[in-house]
Amino acid sequence: MNKTFIPDSDYIKRKWYIIDCKDQQLGRLASSLISLLSGKFKSYYYPSIDTGDYVILINVESLIFNQEIERFHVFQPGRPGRSLKKMGNPTPQRIIENCIKCMMPNGLARKRLTKRLKVYEGANHPHQAQNPIKLDFNKL
Template identity: 80%
Template sequence: MNKTFIPNSDYIKRKWYIIDCKDQKLGRLASFLVRLLAGKFKSYYYPSMDIGDYIILINAEFLIFDREVEKFHVFRPGRPGYSLKRIITITPQKMIESSIKSMMPNGLARKRLIKRLKVYEGKNHPHKAQNPIKLDFNKL
């Protein structure tokens, strides 16, 4: 007889967490957020079930980067002078979303989980009605 516990829909109660990004490093924060988005901290985690939570990041402009990040994009490969362009203005929101998206598993989970991440510059956010729980990343 199979005694493996598989959570049903009663267990899927998504919580809202709010995390302050001030003086945090991008890589360490992103690896923590991927586990939180997937629900791996929960005791009833099951890989094929989507039981992750919502995350609100505030003060995204105060993230600490190890070095100056310079992004390049290839627009027309094979065309001299047109192919490689430097992207100068990268918002912190795009940097956070791209780093978290690259750490997530491939497939449908990547598309679903990234929609639960809300990134805001500054302390104001429109999700006060969800009563988010404040997480202190330094103490975890």
């Protein structure tokens, strides 16, 4: 009789991946990061068990996205004169964190998976002790 393999907590070993965001597009990078954070690329993936890995993003200031768009927010609809406010330009770190958070599934998984994403604006990061594996999405 065939039995479904379900990984337990002893089976799961989380890896650390490092990704250089230099000249990468935001949407393509974010969609590939979701599968890394949730563990969907692993052979022993099971939806109700968290098998995802840690991801370190470096050089996020050189991501390619359109920052020239003026962003507006309606605070009080129907109130003339004070409802439409111009939003300031957020930092690239904040933009990519928000993009990945909004692409994740709802529920507790969203909170857990976003804590595994580490975003740094420069090339330096404090996670050398974890021996991160360098991934290059340009070759995929």
